[in-house]
Amino acid sequence: SQQGEEDPQALSIQEGENATMNCSYKTSINNLQWYRQNSGRGLVHLILIRSNEREKHSGRLRVTLDTSKKSSSLLITASRAADTASYFCATGTASKLTFGTGTRLQVTL
Amino acid sequence: IAGITQAPTSQILAAGRRMTLRCTQDMRHNAMYWYRQDLGLGLRLIHYSNTAGTTGKGEVPDGYSVSRANTDDFPLTLASAVPSQTSVYFCASSTGPGISGYNEQFFGPGTRLTVL
Numbered sequence: 566s567q568q569g570e571e572d573p574q575a576l577s578i579q580e581g582e583n584a585t586m587n588c589s590y591k592t593s594i595n596n597l598q599w600y601r602q603n604s605g606r607g608l609v610h611l612i613l614i615r616s617n618e619r620e621k622h623s624g625r626l627r628v629t630l631d632t633s634k635k636s637s638s639l640l641i642t643a644s645r646a647a648d649t650a651s652y653f654c655a656t657g658t659a660s661k662l663t664f665g666t667g668t669r670l671q672v673t674l
Numbered sequence: 675i676a677g678i679t680q681a682p683t684s685q686i687l688a689a690g691r692r693m694t695l696r697c698t699q700d701m702r703h704n705a706m707y708w709y710r711q712d713l714g715l716g717l718r719l720i721h722y723s724n725t726a727g728t729t730g731k732g733e734v735p736d737g738y739s740v741s742r743a744n745t746d747d748f749p750l751t752l753a754s755a756v757p758s759q760t761s762v763y764f765c766a767s768s769t770g771p772g773i774s775g776y777n778e779q780f781f782g783p784g785t786r787l788t789v790l
Contacts, residue, residue, distance in 0.1 A: 595776055607678075607764055607781030608717075653716065657775025662768075664709075666716040 568592065569654040569665030577671040584641040586668040588654030589634075596657040597630055597637045601650045602667070608653060611639075644672045676700060678782035680765050686788045687755050695750040695785050697765030705768045706748040707732075707779065708740060710761040717764065723748055755789045762786050 572587045588597065596615045600608040614621045614630045614637065621628045627640040641648055651667040681696045699706065708720040719732030723742040737759060739751045748767075752759055765782040 595774075598778060605784075607783050608766075608779075609781070610778040613778055655775070657777075659774050659776075661719070662775035662779060664717040666714060 568594075568656040568663035569597070571652070571654055571665045571668040573668060574666075575669045575671070577673065578644055580644060580646055580672055580674050582644055584644050584648070584670055584672070586639045586652050586654075586670070588637045588639070588665060590637075590654075590656045591635065592656075592658075594632075594656045594658055597628075598655045598657060598662070599626075599628060599637075599639050600653045600655060600664075602653065603650045611652075613657075641670075644670075646672050646674055648672050678765055678767060678780055680763075680782040680785050682785060683783070684786040684788075686790065687752075689756055689789055690754050693752045693755055693787070695752075695763055695765075695787070697748045697750070697782060698746050699748075699765075699767045699780070699782075700746065701767060701780065702745060703767035703769055703780070704745070706742065707766045707768075708738070708748070708750045709764045709766065710734065710759075711764060711784075712761050720750065720763075755787075757789045760787060760789045 569588045569590045598613045599611045602608045612623050614628050625642045630637045649672045651669045653667045655664045678699045704725045707722045709717040718734045721740040723729045726745045763785045766779040768777045768779045
């Protein structure tokens with residue numbers, strides 16, 4: 566069963582624009598993680614934000630976490646064609662890491 | 675090698691046949707996992723292992739078995755494949771403790787399995 570639900574399911578933007586993806590979840594978490602999956606490849610970890618953190622940055626990535634609303638967002642700034650991929654949020658608890666169904670991002674030239 | 679390798683890359687299998695998907699990691703991670711990824715359903719955990727010698731059932735374990743004889747290898751076996759097991763299978767690993775969601779997971783490239 567999915568803990569995280571991403572929104573939107575698909576997003577198409579032009580190169581240079583910003584892309585925002587959202588993740589909502591239902592129960593208390595220790596952390597929330599974001600992963601990227603290029604077509605035909607395995608998932609790659611992007612960033613982990615702990616439940617006591619509100620914002621985290623890594624290069625062109627900015628992640629926010631609002632535990633009161635049980636939601637997180639991933640912002641990719643100045644997108645590139647190479648950012649085209651599926652993005653998954655995953656909620657981490659003491660017993661497991663549960664993945665959502667993903668947002669498919671298409672960045673066009 | 676660095677990371678996780680999986681074999682085969684893809685396989686077409688007749689229903690009823692036995693199949694073992696191989697997974698090897700060289701990061702000395704304690705925890706390992708097998709997921710299946712199906713369109714619209716995301717990743718679902720099949721089996722996991724906290725450490726060598728121990729295994730446990732995930733969300734969708736029926737029809738699959740695993741073993742963990744050593745730290746590096748975590749094979750997944752389909753004893754008698756059925757068409758509903760057509761999927762992309764990913765092996766992953768993470769540092770301890772156990773299989774908690776406290777740490778990032780590292781994924782292999784996947785095995786695309788088709789059961790006819």
